[in-house]
Amino acid sequence: MKLMTAGEAMIESAVANGVDTVFGIPGAQIYPLFDGIYKHDLNLIVPRHEQSAAYMAMGYAKSTGKTGTFAVVPGPGILNTTAALCTAMGNCSPVVGLTGQVPTPFVGKGRGHLHELKDQAGTLRSITKDAFTIDDPAQTAEVMNRAFDTAQSGRPGPVTVEMCWDTMATEGTFAAPASASTRMPEPDISPDSIKSAVDMIAKARKPMLMCGAGALHASEEVTALAELLNAPVTAFRSGRGVVSEDHPLGLSAVAARQLWDDCDLLIGIGSRLEMPYLRWGNYMQYERRPSSGPRLIRIDIDPDQMEIFAPDLGILGDAAQVCRALHDQLLDKVSPDPDRTEQIATAKARAWSALQGVQPQMAYLDVIRQVLPRDGFYVPELSQMGFTTWVGGLPVYQPRTYVEGGYQGTLGYGFPTALGVKVANPDRAVVSVSGDGGFMFGVQELMTAAEFNIGLVSIVVNNHSYGNVRRDQQQGFGSRFSGSELKTPDFVKLAESFGVQAYRVDSPQALKPVLEKCIALDEPCLIEIQSERGLESSPWPFIHPQGPLESA
Incomplete structure (x- = not known):
């Protein structure tokens, strides 16, 4: 038996379930949890937004098949992760989110305690596989094991575990190390x-x-x-x-x-x-x-x-x-x-011949495929390049090397997810390709990449717009562009201000040597592709085809 806080016992259980990395941001209700992370010398990656913590855990999980783990404060903290939790549910990623709760006497009272929600577990349960609550510190290992089992069993997906502020700080004697979980057997095949x-x-x-x-x-x-x-x-x-x-x-x-x-x-x-x-x-x-x-x-x-x-x-x-x-x-x-x-x-x-008409996306993707090793990872985004990859614009050679967001279509998932992929696979090349709109959802994580030396190559296609929305408004709404045209920063100067190496190109030919250099450097790098607004051909006739090519 070992004397520790219940928060540290949560980490003991996570380690017993194979966790080696936690993506998280500390806060008042979960200090004992982070003290446990410190004492166990886990790889702690601290992003600049809670949503990114969950996306990084998803990238870790999706690229490895192992469970990704994140930790954030309750209330607004855990709510900030819900876009990523929805995405992980949609693309079947095993993720465990650790969070806190208001002090025990305040649960369900509506008194207005710090970060109080009416029904935190119920809210989370509506968008995840399950949401667990540890009321009794003695049951910490049991509940944590159930959480990790649930994330991996059957159709994988995200779960959360919460513990009240006062409970997490309570000291007690716990089995050390906590017993690891035993996966439920798969169903018998008829x-x-x-x-x-x-x-x-x-x-x-x-x-x-x-x-x-x-x-x-x-x-x-x-x-x-x-x-x-x-x-x-x-x-x-x-x-x-x-x-x-x-x-x-x-x-x-x-x-x-x-x-x-x-x-x-x-x-x-x-x-x-x-x-x-x-x-x-x-x-x-x-x-x-x-x-x-x-x-x-x-x-x-x-x-x-x-x-x-x-x-x-x-x-x-x-x-x-x-x-x-x-x-x-x-x-x-x-x-x-x-x-x-x-x-x-x-x-x-x-099919390959027909796709060559989707330009300039196919020309850029061809360069990326030439440079990216067969076992390298490509993380798309909701963008013109990303949509083109859906239907084969970038051939994929190995399982898990194309890390996509699934049916939720969550704009902004790509860059932070790719950071998690690279953390999980430090010895393999990882390339993220975003549009300027989606990239700005998580641009602050350039600091995370720099601080933790995450060698991701981030390509940002800057067409000064939400390109797909703009095309839809052009084709279906008489070119009444409502909110789809964007003013963008100088991405090279912005990246350099974070300490990230940055380059600017304006053609596929110019991209190739720069991408080769960035992958070889294995340091955080950003490549901005300058693109004219509205230039891209639409990939959507291939995503929603009316028939085979010969009759299209």
Whole structure:
């Protein structure tokens, strides 16, 4: 047994659950927590805004598969993280947020104590997987273990843990070290569902596989299944790189659309299937079941997904285990169409050729792909460059190397998330590409990058606007530009004032040597790309296509 405060016991439990880094900002209600961080010599990254702490934890989690951890004060502090918590929920990132509470006698009283909320846990529970409260210090390890289990179990996602101000400061004897959590077992895979899936797949002539975040750990198994079937594999955002896009069967969303009309079976693996049923369909019309398209098999660890969007056959289980079982049982039951290899190659070539019209984004992305190592990370943003990457403008070669925000579409997530990616992967190149609008949401974190020597390369495309909003207003509202045109700072001087090396370029040719230099430096760097307002071609015809390219 060891004498410590309950706040330190929270950190003991976090360490026992594998935490080595905390992103956080200290404050009155959580001093004992930060004292525990100090005593355990954890890697503490202190951002300049609470929202960034949670985004950094998300980047850490999304790029590694491990749990990202942040700590902020209650009330306005934890509320500042909610945009990031929503994003982590949307892109299935295991994140644990540690926070405080008002003193115990004030909970729920509405007296107006410092940072008091009417129902903090209830508010957080409405946007996360769960929100835990530690009332009894003796239960600290148990509750913390449940929190880490919840973040990682099933469909990963964010959770929070709160403890009252006075409770956190209470000294007591705790087991040292606190016992680590034991993950809940994955659900048993139904043999009947595997048998039914084998029958459906064996009869299919042109199957397609589509991956999401639930397949990120199953690259080997998905690739083996695809190769057995000679079937194309695609993804929209989170599942990019599960099968490398330079593999003969790995293809972008635009290429997949060329094969969609002939597809007779879609196998969704850990994916919400947003691309084919929303982006390629009616984005404004909810359907519980597909009203058109091929037969559908869904593989997902989350049983709710089978009700939210019902397939012809749902297989509940871990993606790697299910794909391995299907592969093994299909070995002597399939005779793949050898002509599909050429069909897939043609679709990929046609898609790549068509995307070259999205300029200047594709020219810049081509340079970035040339310079960025295969295992390097690319973190996009809600921007013209980012939207272009959604549909294949930047090929992705390995799982987790394309760290996207998911369906929430949270402007401003890119730069702080990329800082968390680099902290988690200090020996690998990380490039963040933002527009000037989104970058300004977190510009203060240039100081964090400088202070902690986070060697992120931040590219800012300065087109003096919220580019997508401006285009929509131009096309749909008679060029009545309402709030979409921006005055921007001198990003080079701004970065240099933070102690960050900065450069300015105005062409893809000029970007290449500068990007090579910045990646080699492995220090915080900013590259501003000067761009004319309204210059970019729209990538949206490829995100919401009316049909395959030949009939578009």
